[in-house]
Amino acid sequence: MIDVQRLRVLRTVAEHGSFNRAAAALRLTPSAVSQQVAALERSLGAQVVARSTRGVTLTQAGQIMVGAAESVAAELEHAQKQIAELSTGRTQLTIATFTSGGRLLLPAALTQFMAAHPRTALHVREGEPEDTLPLVRQGAVDLALAYHFDGPLPFGPALSPSLEWTPLLEDALHVVLPPGHRLANHDALDLAELAADPWVLGCLKTEAYLRRYAEHAGFDPEIRGTTTDYFFARSLVAAGMGISLIPSVALTPEVPGLSAVPIKPPGPIRHIGVATIGGRARPHVRTLIRALREQAMQHNGL
Template identity: 60%
Template structure:
């Protein structure tokens, strides 16, 4: 039988790259760590870690055991939080969310959820997608509202065992132009046509996309302002600081700005839910996930014309 504590020791060795550093993190002696690894190797019948002058390298069986250790640790964390809920006076539900998605989808979903489940104590935590996925994995959040651009989602099969990604909606990005901009009357604009403009950035991920595009299109991205808030970015655009690329759900209703469709290939955010894989259903999590799905389905995101 494989000892769970020895899996924890192997996971620490993999994380720190050496027996000595793993021993320090676990508050054990290096000899104790070595003994645990040796006992684990006897249990599985294969070497799990190879020492060298450059540190410790996991064998293929060792890597499989570390993946199993991560899954077991996540499940134990979820069980611990479930036990905490059982002993609490009220059932609890924690949702992690990124700012603009939460602002757009959560109010309607939470109103529906609270009306049906007034006994549940809700907690909302603001977090970027990668951190939110880690929170769900650790049991610190029951579900997370997250997004990704054209790359892989925050949860990829095999990378983060015990989590699922549930797509909710596409969130296309629009060009936001200041009053009197030369291209404001156009139905659509190619990003390369704005190569001479200065940009107001509302998100680090938007900046990464724009820099890749500018490099391919052969122009230098000129940044006038860099923020982490799309709504603040749009106030800067309205002041004439520059142009911006803004997701549909973050567009403001001010009449001073003009939102113009981006010509293909059109960038978009893909919004979805990060959910834990549970052996037993968790009704509050399922209910909020259903409410968020309904809120996303009622969102109109046009792909042509003006928003």
């Protein structure tokens, strides 16, 4: 029989990439961590990590076992919540969200949800998808409002077979221009028309995204500022520092004088959706997802 504690150790090793860092997180010695992993390998008859001077990486068997470890952790967390609900008589629901999507969709959805389930204790945690999606896998949150840019989902099937993605809306990115900009009257723009303009960005991920699209348009963008707040980035645009690339859901509240112009197809898009544990969503989770979808439909209809 596989020892659950050894699975927990392996999952922590995979998360931190070394025995030393995993030991610090688990408050164990590196030797104890190594012994636990070695014992797991003996019980499986297979190597789960490849050791090197640069740290450790998972083998294919290790990836399978980490997936199993996450499923076990999620099931135990789910069982603990059910027991807590039995003893208190109250359902608890924990929601993770990124800032701009949460600000747009969550308040009205939560109001609608609470009208149907007034005795539910709600908890909201803010974070980026790379931080919140693991929490869904581990059962620490019930669902995550998250996003990904063009390309695959924010989690791979090999790493997260248990996660289910419910799409909500496609969040097109706009070019935000300062007052008096030469292109402010256009209905849509090609990025190549902005090759000479400096940029300020409201998300650390957006720079790589912008550079990829700019490369297709034939120029190398000049980045004059990066922030972690879209409103701050638009304020810098208003101050004359440059132009910005902003998702449509982050264009409110308005900054006076600025123009937001769509990018001609195929333009960059941010895909917003909800991540849950597939096949085991509680009725309350499904109710909240329906409320979020209604809010997304209203936004799409604007």
